[in-house]
Amino acid sequence: MSESSVLFKKPSYPINEFLLEYLDRYDRISTVTVFYDDLLRFSGSIVVYDKNDHDTLWVRVYYNEFERAEIDLNLKKIYSLLHSDGNLEIIKFLNIDAIDYCTFGNSKPFRIKVRNILNDNYVHFYVKKADASRIYGLELEDILSPDKINFLVHGDTLIEEHIIGIPGDVFMETLLTKCTETEKAQIAKEFVKFNERCMIRLLGDMRAYNYVVLPIHDFDQVVHRIRPIDFDQQCYEGNFKIYRPQFFKENNPMVQLVKSKLQASSIEQYKNEERAALAKRLHSARKRISRLLHIMSNDFLAPDEHTEKLKMELFRYTNDLNFKNANSMGDVLEASFEFISRNYKNANIFKPGF
Known part of the structure; x- marks a missing residue:
């Protein structure tokens, strides 16, 4: 890319x-x-x-x-x-x-x-x-x-x-290889969910140094969470791939981990779980989200050419006319949320990413 x-x-x-x-x-x-x-x-x-x-x-x-x-x-x-x-x-x-x-x-x-x-x-x-x-x-x-x-x-x-955690690049360079095989499988699962979450909410540029990995001790195991720490690229870029962490070369160790540890059916399962969770959060905060999206839809957040490029890429990706009819980045994001809310139970909402 x-x-x-x-x-x-x-x-x-x-x-x-x-x-x-x-x-x-x-x-x-x-x-x-x-x-x-x-x-x-x-x-x-x-x-x-x-x-x-x-x-x-x-x-x-x-x-x-x-x-x-x-x-x-x-x-x-x-x-x-x-x-x-x-x-x-x-x-x-x-x-x-x-x-x-x-x-x-x-x-x-x-x-x-x-x-x-x-x-x-x-x-x-x-x-x-x-x-x-x-x-x-x-x-x-x-x-x-x-x-x-x-x-x-x-x-x-x-x-x-401050968001606590280990910068993604540091984690991959110094700690990832020391994780157990079970921990690596859990990290792969978390990266799939993180990738899906960034894509749906249009948070871009999640290269390794723009997110952190947080190890959490839970009974007899250590689970890892991934959190973004840089939000400057919210709804700005026109290239859809920039909203998908899997396409940054800095994240290749995570992508390879997903490919080695998860079967295609598991990847789809975890993507569906993340969509379902997002849909529930959208529903529970619908008034607040509606207010925010209304403001975003009338705000200037990116050059017009970025909006046009992104909405058409998403239209071709989903065949949803709401993307094609969007007039602003806020409209594009609203179309993404509506798409998820309507279809999160469908296992084929988005095409396989890995």
């Missing part, structure tokens, strides 16, 4: 008033007045290395003492909003251990390390430039995935909680 279309930097799309109203309705608006641009006013930085002395592409930034005090206080307030519904009593127990800045990728985020001084437990969250695409992706992840994610918006600033 040609990946040229994802090599160019995707533009950042503004948040329109209707999306802001939606975010306010569902308590996604932060009352803390800290902006991404405030954090850009650092005085200097040092490179952050990992335990093997490799450059992490993050730099640790520092500020003059007057700005740092105000920034720290506001970051503690943001933590309290994310994790304790704004309870300011906890602030006296918090310390901002580090503020790191990443120059790699589209969003150029700040990573905040917050430590509880009573027990040294710590968590991270991120401060980024708000982008409508990413916000739609985060909201869809929270509603439709097996996992929840918390985020807040303040003006043109996005605050996003």
